[in-house]
Amino acid sequence: MEFQLLIEQFLNGLQFGTMLFLMSAGLTLVFGVMGLINLAHGSFYMIGAFGAALFAEITGSFFIGLISSFIVAMFAGVITEILVIRKLYKKDHLDQVLATFALILIFSEGIRWLFGAYPLYLNIPAELNASVSLPLEIIYSKYRLLIIAIGILIAFFLYILTSKTLLGIRIKAGQNDREMISVLGVNIKTLYTIVFALGAALAGLSGALIGAIQSVEVGMGEPVLILAFVVIIIGGIGSIKGAFVGALLVGVTDTLGRFLLPELFKLFFDNADANLIGSSIASMSIYILMAIVLIFKPSGLFGERSA
Amino acid sequence: MMSEKKLNFLILIFLFLVPLFSILLNDIYITTLFSKIVILAIAGIGLNLILGYGGMVSFGHAAFFGLGGYITGILAFHFNNYEPIQILVFEFEGTNQLLFVWIFSLIFSSLLALFIGYFSLRTTGVYFIMITLAFAQMLYYFSISWPTYGGEDGLSLSLRNQIPFLNTMDPITFFYICYVWLIIAIIFVKFILNSPLGISLKASKENDDRVRSVGINPKKVKLISFMISGAITGLAGSLYADLNRFVSPTILSWQMSGEIMILVILGGMFRLYGPILGAFFYIILEQFLGGITENWQFWLGLIILLEVLYAKAGIMSFLIKDKYDDKTSS
Numbered sequence: 001m002e003f004q005l006l007i008e009q010f011l012n013g014l015q016f017g018t019m020l021f022l023m024s025a026g027l028t029l030v031f032g033v034m035g036l037i038n039l040a041h042g043s044f045y046m047i048g049a050f051g052a053a054l055f056a057e058i059t060g061s062f063f064i065g066l067i068s069s070f071i072v073a074m075f076a077g078v079i080t081e082i083l084v085i086r087k088l089y090k091k092d093h094l095d096q097v098l099a100t101f102a103l104i105l106i107f108s109e110g111i112r113w114l115f116g117a118y119p120l121y122l123n124i125p126a127e128l129n130a131s132v133s134l135p136l137e138i139i140y141s142k143y144r145l146l147i148i149a150i151g152i153l154i155a156f157f158l159y160i161l162t163s164k165t166l167l168g169i170r171i172k173a174g175q176n177d178r179e180m181i182s183v184l185g186v187n188i189k190t191l192y193t194i195v196f197a198l199g200a201a202l203a204g205l206s207g208a209l210i211g212a213i214q215s216v217e218v219g220m221g222e223p224v225l226i227l228a229f230v231v232i233i234i235g236g237i238g239s240i241k242g243a244f245v246g247a248l249l250v251g252v253t254d255t256l257g258r259f260l261l262p263e264l265f266k267l268f269f270d271n272a273d274a275n276l277i278g279s280s281i282a283s284m285s286i287y288i289l290m291a292i293v294l295i296f297k298p299s300g301l302f303g304e305r306s307a
Numbered sequence: 308m309m310s311e312k313k314l315n316f317l318i319l320i321f322l323f324l325v326p327l328f329s330i331l332l333n334d335i336y337i338t339t340l341f342s343k344i345v346i347l348a349i350a351g352i353g354l355n356l357i358l359g360y361g362g363m364v365s366f367g368h369a370a371f372f373g374l375g376g377y378i379t380g381i382l383a384f385h386f387n388n389y390e391p392i393q394i395l396v397f398e399f400e401g402t403n404q405l406l407f408v409w410i411f412s413l414i415f416s417s418l419l420a421l422f423i424g425y426f427s428l429r430t431t432g433v434y435f436i437m438i439t440l441a442f443a444q445m446l447y448y449f450s451i452s453w454p455t456y457g458g459e460d461g462l463s464l465s466l467r468n469q470i471p472f473l474n475t476m477d478p479i480t481f482f483y484i485c486y487v488w489l490i491i492a493i494i495f496v497k498f499i500l501n502s503p504l505g506i507s508l509k510a511s512k513e514n515d516d517r518v519r520s521v522g523i524n525p526k527k528v529k530l531i532s533f534m535i536s537g538a539i540t541g542l543a544g545s546l547y548a549d550l551n552r553f554v555s556p557t558i559l560s561w562q563m564s565g566e567i568m569i570l571v572i573l574g575g576m577f578r579l580y581g582p583i584l585g586a587f588f589y590i591i592l593e594q595f596l597g598g599i600t601e602n603w604q605f606w607l608g609l610i611i612l613l614e615v616l617y618a619k620a621g622i623m624s625f626l627i628k629d630k631y632d633d634k635t636s637s
Contacts, residue, residue: 037433087616093433094364098572099615101565105608113602226444226561233437276454283448287441291426294438298430 007138009259010252015144017251018151022206023228024235024243025158026199032238033175033195034089039100040080041203041228042221043107048073048204049211049220050111053120062125066208073204077197085196086189104222112218119217122208147209154202155244162240171195175238230290236303245301250286257285311627315580322486322583326479338478339550340594344586345485346546349492351571351582353539356496358568359576360505361532362512367423367439368567370446371537373559374419375412375544377450380462380554382408387465405468405475405484408545416541417534424533428526440561447559461555468549475549485546489583492539497579499535508532540567569611575621584622 027041051072056065084103088096123129128143162168170191173181182188207221214220231250235242262278269277281288293301322345329337350372357363385392385401392399402408423442430438456462467475475481499505511518511525518525548554557563566589574585592610596603618625 031433037436084612084616091615093436094358094572095615097364097366097436097565098569099612101569102608102611102615105604106612109602109605109608113605222561226440229437230441233434233441237433280449280452283452284445287445287448290441291438291445294430294434295426298434300434 004136004138006259007136008140009255011138011140011144011148013252013255014248015147015151015251016255017248018148018155019206019210020224020227020231020251021151021155021244021247022202022209023224024231024247025154025240026196026202027228028232028235028238028240028243029171029195030199031232033171034192036085036088037093037096037100038085039097039225040103040107041199042225043104044073044076044200044203045207045221045224046111046218047076047107047207048201049122049207049216050115050120051204052208052211053122053216056122062123062128062212065122066205069204069208070201073207074197074201076204077200078193080200081193081196086192089192108218115218117218119215122212122216124212143212150205150209155240158240167191167194227286230286233300234290234293236300239300239302242300242302250289253289254282254286257282261285309627311578311580311623314623314627318580318583319490322489326482329479335478338482340590342478342482342485342550343547344583344590345482345489346543346550347567347570347590348583348586349485349489349546350540350543350567351574351586352489352492352496352579353536353541353543354567355571355576355579355582356499356539357508357529357532357536358571359578359581360500360512361508361529363428363529363533364436364568365427365439365533365536366436366561366564366568367441367443368537368540369559369561369563370423370439370443371416371420371540372544372547372563372567373443373446373450373554373556374416375541375546376548376554376558377456377462377544378412378415378541379408379468379545379548380464381456382411383464383466383468384456384462403466403468405470405549408468408549409542412541412545413538416544417538419541420534420537421530424530424537428529428533440564443559443561443564447556447561450556450559457555459556461553461557464548464552464554467552481550485550488542488546492542493579496539499532500579504528504531573611573614573622575623578621578623581621581623588622 023041023045026044027038030036030038030041048069052065052069054065055068055072056062059065080103084099088099091099124143128146130142131139132142132145133139160168162171170181170186173184173186174188174191178188203221206224210224211220227250231246232243233246234249235244235246258279261282262275265274265278268274297303322341325341326338329335350368353371354365354368357365381392382401383403385399386403387401390401392401423439427435427438427442450456451459467481469475470484473480473484475484500509507518507523507525507528511523511528515525518528544558547558570585570589571582572585573589574581574583574587592607593603596606600606614621
């Protein structure tokens with residue numbers, strides 16, 4: 001039984017990790033390409049979740065809700081980029097932190113204004129709200145498996161997009177030399193808007209996917225945002241591959257840490273103390289992981305240059 | 308338009324007179340509100356030393372603010388229930404004497420800053436922002452999951468800690484205690500800035516290599532400044548705990564770090580008194596907007612956004628004109 005539980009926890013970690021990847025992908029692209037620290041990325045996660053809850057309510061279809069989360073967050077991204085973010089690229093990190101912190105306040109209060117202070121619920125359709133049997137007598141939630149599948153699919157899509165398509169080549173070129181690429185006739189402004197909107201849309205989608213497991217409420221994006229920052233710092237800023245590895249590492253460390261550390265400490269302490277110490281350390285584990293990575297590799301696992 | 312010196316002097320006089328307004332208007336809440344402003348200003352002065360003068364963007368100063376607060380709360384907690392504090396085999400009595408509480412807060416927050424700074428200063432730029440954030444988050448989650456001192460619910464102090472011959476429960480007395488600490492913080496930071504340490508700190512912000520070439524180790528300079536900054540912010544946290552007679556994980560959260568940072572920038576970096584004006588406008592805005600609309604955070608966000616996009620130099624630059632103006636655009 002222990003073994004099945006361990007695998008189940010591992011899958012939970014994987015699911016958490018792929019969701020974090022959806023959040024981190026946009027964040028790391030926006031930072032890598034435009035050099036922008038975007039604290040408001042968590043707001044798109046929230047906007048996506050609210051968009052999904054709204055459209056799922058209207059149409060009665062969960063899948064239309066998921067698709068609209070992507071679209072709504074993308075539109076919010078385009079508008080934000082044009083109105084505010086565009087003015088921040090040339091400013092220093094401190095200004096970016098402040099301005100996007102202000103955007104969080106604006107988005108959170110705006111949503112509370114529109115939807116009220118109570119959490120909304122986004123219900124998983126019955127056919128997904130079930131368990132499946134996997135080999136080795138493991139029983140696991142269908143919906144969580146779907147999240148893992150979507151995450152891996154999008155990771156693959158982003159890999160193709162950044163390494164095989166013209167858009168990806170332009171993004172990479174913009175990352176290296178933004179003046180040169182605009183001299184070559186690429187409209188850098190539009191390129192930036194596209195990258196930002198894509199990141200926002202992915203954040204929105206992950207917000208909707210998770211909103212269905214938890215609840216859809218104001219302020220849901222910020223805890224995830226901080227985790228996404230941990231992910232891209234561990235993975236190395238600007239690297240999609242780094243974001244993917246970092247996200248899985250963080251997801252699995254956090255989930256397995258909460259499960260295994262209390263067990264580990266039971267070898268040294270009595271039960272109550274072990275649970276206490278284990279769960280306290282587990283709640284810090286990913287930050288410890290990040291600190292260790294930065295101490296040994298100051299620009300992350302796959303970071304090419306220091307920012 | 309006036310000189311910076313004159314404005315600084317006016318700020319101090321104004322703050323000194325606050326309890327008088329409070330008595331005249333028969334509203335003691337004003338004094339308590341200004342105690343909060345003064346305390347946040349001290350925290351901001353601490354952060355500004357490394358942020359404005361040293362160019363180190365610490366997004367984790369809530370760690371020091373919160374540690375100061377928790378030390379204050381924990382010492383009082385043990386004093387009240389007569390249980391000694393046990394650390395391994397050592398036992399300590401709790402205390403409610405502010406002088407001891409302050410000394411402990413200063414020592415421990417500077418030690419924490421030494422630890423965090425030692426590792427964080429290996430990185431620069433956005434990695435530095437994020438690693439300081441990560442350390443603060445560690446303490447935040449630790450405080451939530453450790454139940455001895457209230458966990459998520461926080462810890463209440465039944466009475467404020469005491470100083471001989473003074474009644475700290477009296478709002479006006481407590482305000483002046485904070486005021487004296489503000490003056491001490493200003494004088495101390497001014498002294499630091501004019502000392503060889505401060506001068507090399509400012510120089511290392513511009514160019515590390517040149518500082519190294521005259522035989523000064525910039526990392527050591529930054530680390531010592533980081534410790535001093537942490538200690539000042541930690542002391543502010545201690546005062547904050549006594550002001551509210553309550554500590555909770557909120558004061559360790561990343562929003563707290565953001566708030567301290569915002570009031571520094573709102574007031575104007577590179578200026579010693581900037582954080583005081585920043586804290587004043589931030590708290591007054593919060594009170595004022597909170598009074599007229601439930602969605603005050605929306606408007607606060609909008610104001611901060613406009614300030615960052617169009618008036619970077621901070622409030623102090625609106626009020627004065629001087630030689631520093633060219634610096635603020637960098």
